[in-house]
Amino acid sequence: MPVYIVSGFLGAGKTSFLKNWILREKELQHTPAILMNELGNVSIDSDEVEDGIPLKELLGGCICCTIQEKLEAQLQELLFGEPFDSLLIETTGAAHPVEVIDSILSPLFADRFDMRGVITVVDGTRFLERNTLSIQVQQLYLEQIRHGDLIIVNKADQLSDSMQAELSQSLQSINSMSPVLFTTYSKVPSKYIDQLTFDPKSKNASLHVENTLRIQSMVYTFESSVDLEEFEAFLRELPDSIYRMKGYIPFTHSKYPYTFQYSYGMPLYFPNEMKMPTNLVIIGENLPKDELRDKLNSLY
């Protein structure tokens, strides 16, 4: 199932994007679903989503830090509820896209999701005035742009030609590989959404081979148990560009799979007392997916 993440600062035009995306999905005869995350305790934007569209809300915190467990529960509920064909996740303005991807890809169901990309919506005028913001907020702005697979500079009706030129230049210098589109009310031609994919073999991604910031994810499902020492040898050979792994690993020495967490080179294992889906989620930049799959297959 295709999953899209919409990132961007408060008021940039994420909800406008979401409304257009729903129209697009309906034209394609898809049933879209929405997961909305808002920092406040009351949802405002969910009123914008018409009835009949599966919608879950996460309120009162940011999915990338405070309410991760709730996120997992909401995604599970969505997956077990009314059927849908595609999912759009609208993040809070404070969310870091990498952390959001990490939170969404729970090994419990990551094999059902096909992460298509991060769409970063930027308010053009506010971006030009970013120097007035705190360093932390400026940094977050940069991260959202660096990790955007499609960058939308919205509210183009408020931008002069020279402002647009300045914005193009600044944004391309932060992320030279992803398309930058100027929009009003976040209207994006459908082909830009079609082109989004994390699959390195796709035509679109081949344009991005030089881009070292492309976050990718993959899910590997173990078909039988592996030896702990051989698995650790596999970990030692991993490239630095893999910064997160998590999942349930069936080891030959144990009846039930272990929960496995790996962050920036540091593995952690926790035994389980029940059967778990033997999925391993891998997140990193420009993942050598075939190579990783071959190496994991060779552990049996």
Ligand SMILES: Nc1nc2c(ncn2[C@@H]2O[C@H](COP(=O)(O)OP(=O)(O)OP(=O)(O)O)[C@@H](O)[C@H]2O)c(=O)[nH]1
């Ligand atoms: N002039 C102008 N206003 C716009 C445009 N796009 C959105 N807006 C307005 O900007 C405001 C914020 O738009 P939203 O789409 O709700 O933005 P958002 O990023 O979802 O906002 P939050 O949910 O507050 O984070 C609304 O009042 C919109 O009507 C645009 O292209 N031009």
